[in-house]
Amino acid sequence: MNLEDHLGDIIRKARMMSATSAAVAARAAGLTEAELSGLEEAGIISARPDFAALAAAIGLNATKLESIANGWLPRVQNLSRWRELRVFTTAGDGITVNCYLVWDELTRDAALFDTGFDAQPIRVTIAAQGLHLRHVFITHSHPDHIAALGTIRGEYPSASVHSSSKHAPVEQRNQAGAEIHLNRLRITHRSTPGHAEDGVTYLIRHWPDDAPAVAIVGDAIFAGSMGGGNKAWELARSKVREEILTLPPETLICTGHGPLTTVVEEKTNNPFY
Secondary structure: OOOOOOHHHHHHHHHHHHOOOHHHHHHHHOOOHHHHHHHHHHOOOOOOOOHHHHHHHHOOOHHHHHHHHOOOOOOOOOHHHOOOEEEEEEEEOOEEEEEEEEEOOOOOEEEEEOOOOOOHHHHHHHHHHOOEEEEEEOOOOOHHHHOOHHHHHHHOOOOEEEEOOOOOOHHHEOOOOOOEEEOOEEEEEEEOOOOOOOOEEEEEEEOOOOOOOEEEEEOOEEOOEEOOOOOOHHHHHHHHHHHOOOOOOOOEEEEOOOOOEEHHHHHHHOOOO
16 A cells, blocks of 8 residues: 655645745755645656755655655554454545454454445444444544444444544543443543544553554554644644654554554654654
């Protein structure tokens, strides 16, 4: 799977975050504004930029940015430790989005994280695995992440819905310090607003095993990039740094778009951090 954000996307986001004009960024990179525009729009490198000067101008790590340009992709190991984890990638409105299903292998109790556009692959897996959907966790309420929520709620009316949206019914809102159990699975949450006002990361631990934890992060961070700050760039970046990158290095990061990654991969390779 390709990265969600190509090199140009990363540069454009960093320019927006740092309020750097295209003219200033192009000059630092040793590019014309037309060359920078082509890079940002399509990821096309018509002339190799001065990565050190460009990164300094827009607030990125130059070495990591150049690594992205050279084709870095995250390496994820030990996925076999999480046999009861599935990722579904569905398409709509010209984009693709990920959602995730986890379950306890003994009780078959399951939890869904976001819904994506299409409930059908989720329904098929639930039926094929003999699962009981107990919970639906929403990372944020942007339309692509909750498009199939109505269908899911209609088919599994007993499943509890959890979100941090201030518009959600009180009984559905995440409570500070709450820990939800699916037999041996332990689910907690961390507030990660910025990309979305109601952004939240869900942390899944497999107790008492030593399998790496799983962080379902929505659009807070992508492999090699981050979600758009939507006028809250510093909040978005600081929350990722405080609430996600402080997790153990082997923690699996399940992103809303693009490939899976890990905390150590992002600390080592993400140019925003």
